[in-house]
Amino acid sequence: MNCAELKELLVAYVEGLLEESQQQAVAEHLRGCRSCQAELKELADLHDRLVTNGKALAQSNLEKDVMNQVIREQNTRLKAAERTSVGGPRPTLQTRRTIMKSPITKIAAAAAIIIVAAIGINYIMAPSVTWAQVIEPILNAKTLIFDVIIGSDESGMTMHEIVVDSRIRRVMSNMPNMTMIIDLDNAKLLALDTEAKTAIYTDIEGDLGDRTRSYIKFVRQIIAQLQEGQVQDLGEQTIDGQKAIGFVGRGQNEEVTIWADPQTALPIRIEAKIGQEFSFIMKNFQFDAPVDESLISMDVPEGYTLQKTNIDLGNATEEDFVESLRIWAEIIGDGTFPQAIGPEHAMKVMPTLIQKLTAMQVTEEKGTQIGMGFGKGMLFHQILESQGQWKYAGAGVKLGDANTAIFWYQTKGSQIWRVIYGDLSVKDVAAENLPK
């Protein structure tokens, strides 16, 4: 092989595209030829430069911006198309059947907002605005789209929710591949992995309490309770870049702040704090945006494989909770209990759990079981938040430490406390003997 022939092959050599025999011939020639070595060096440098630059650019994240713009513009176009639809030109993208037309009377979302608005009405109504005007758009809200941020500030994980009647479509910001569709009427959940194209049905029957299912319904409940409590006017402020009137309601165990548009009385932002640990913010409300029926369908979409699972998320028990603590310490925390527990923290570590399970190479079935078990135990804790009291002291404690209490709780009406230790044993303890 001469130098000219070799130069033809060098790029393929750098790229590893040559057949074994050619590869060897090139290597052979290179050993004895300085000038070709220099040529190879230059090509390899350029190759590295391309790879480095390629990686840097591939890391950029246009996805969120592009998708936001696409969805926003799509909505605008749909609305425009509907206004001019009779005999007008068809929109470029098929709009298909939208939910807007269905005659729904019992609408969880709209009902919730009526109460939200009702509580604010005494404070918001300018003399020129009438009650009828205020509730008119709300009564007609057939679909509701909003974001829920878990946590008390904007840094938390966000869930994007689309609520239509008793169906919810939920996507979490830290697991963008997972889409959940929840059917409240039949207490069923359909989880879709849009990357792996797999689907799982789960029963969510039992005493979970409505808030684990629907944030909007939960807010409605709280506000219904708050009507007897104290509501305080917060006056006018700029919220999320627009003028808003706020008021805060405090109940025994919860506090809800609502910011609404002074013109329309529609909520802009709702902040809720429940118990000691659980806060969420709802914002970016869209009333009556058209929702494609397929988005909230409980059918397995075409091209997805249905996976069997027999985990029932209802009736979470102490045993489930202990199991989720074990998973948290053993799998997520490499043997140490976490700094804090609660839904906010649990949701934040979900991606870590998935990574660890993948690294452990558990079967898909086993992985699903562990993931669901973790979630189920956390539901028990969530119920305690509203129906009992609890304390977590496990930060940094090693799994197996039988002498250190990591968690104790008391359910409403009970005299005894249950104490969980670092080895995950559980004992009954009288109030006066609790760890300090």
Added chain:
Amino acid sequence: MLEKDKFYVERCLDGHPDDYRYLVRRYQGVLLANLAGKLGSRDRAEEAAQEALVRAYFNMGKLKKPDSFFSWLLGIADNVAKEHQRKEQIQRQREIVRSSLQESAGTELSQDYALETAIAELPEAYKKVILLRYYGEHSCGQIAEQLDMPLGTVTKTLSRAYAMLRQSLRQQKQAEVYEV
């Protein structure tokens, strides 16, 4: 690599805008590399890439062959780049009139501007191969399939593209020397 472009294009046309994100993921690097060289800054490239992607989505109905999404997208990006360049030219002229002394604002160059410029100047066929290989994480086999050519042709095109890039980078360096 997951599904082919065609699959996602058809999903979008069938009313599943959510699935467009896979195409965005697949080609954002490619678009940025192509546009950074043309527009001279990362910020401008991002803006133009975003615009091209959104425009592509809303014009997907006009795409005749779903298989050729990539080439078509690249064409849209080139148009967007031309429009931006034109706008910038007008703006720059106005700025010059307003104050000839002020530095023009924020032209933050991307990390390897020289390389991106060299890529932007490649003839179309060579550019596509380089973009897909290094900015779109395609293997040579996948490029062959995507561009519908034999693997040997991909390798040859790649080899020639390397030679052109080296030539162009060398020239840029010389020009720099003279400028200093």
